[in-house]
Amino acid sequence: MDPIAEIIKKINLGCMTQAKSNTRDREQPMNKTQTFECEICKDAEFIVVNKPIYTEKENGISKEIYGPVAEPCKCRELKYYKRILEGSGISEVFQSKTIREYIPKNDKQKQSKAMAIEYINNFHIIRSQRNNSLGITGQPGSGKTHLTIAISNELLRRGIGVLYLQYREVMTQLKQVINDDEQYQMQMNRFKSAPLLLIDDLFKGAIRDGKVNESEMRIMFELINHRYLKQLPVLVSSEYNINKMIDFDDATGSRIAEMCKGRTIDLIGKELNHRMI
Ligand SMILES: [Zn+2]
Secondary structure (H helix, E strand, O other): OOHHHHHHHHHHHHHHHHHHHOOOOOOOOOOOOOOOOOOOOOOOOEEEEEEEEEEEEEOOEEEEEEEEEEEEOOHHHHHHHHHHHHHOOOOHHHHOOOOOOOOOOOHHHHHHHHHHHHHHHHHHHHOOOOOOOEEEEEOOOOOHHHHHHHHHHHHHHOOOOEEEEEHHHHHHHHHHOOOOHHHHHHHHHHHHHOOEEEEEOOOOOOEEOOEEOHHHHHHHHHHHHHHHHOOOOEEEEEOOOHHHHHHHOHHHHHHHHHHOOOOEEEEOOOOOOOOOO
16 A cells, blocks of 8 residues: 555544544443554544635635645654654664663762753743753763653653754764755754754764864854754753863853753763672
């Protein structure tokens, strides 16, 4: 079956099941064998709504004619973000990480877990504030990826669109299209407009002689400055702490510092330290 026919079939199936589930009598035994991630569209990612499709004139009076129109369901955007995370280079082990599974081994890690939980639980309020972001820095293996991915997973589960940006990979892609304005803007716009952006391993592989590669810094400034002005939050994980980021570039670093104010932790040690009691 071709993909479009498949979608229409799914929509039709969804509508029929939806019509059934809309009946008030939920005690009625229903088909329980199938569960859906999204009960609204039954995972078809589209819903059929009745909308005016054209205007007809009858005896001089114009009348709107309604008809069924397929519209993307609100879960579609979230699924798009989930697919990006799943399709990223991040191992499956990380993709399913939860906050609960994060076992702190020292005070810094304990603080960072508490900070992550506070962020998740209050995100609906925090997101519209000036200091709406969170930064976890530390050496590879310090647990920063676990925590930032776990925050993303939990917020995605709660219906917040979190776009995953793996710094090294995305920088390489953006630099390849930097002279093609249309392509470049198209890619950048996704990162600029996502409800929450997770920047994983910020500045990884960008430092030479203590300085960040110039074109990468320009790209990061454009992105960070846009989100800063629009008050759109970021989750940052990096090997480099906030002070170091300000050293690299004052304009970019100080904006990150302001966005993450009150929610930055520098995890120094490694997460996996078997000698630690
Ligand atoms: Zn849906």
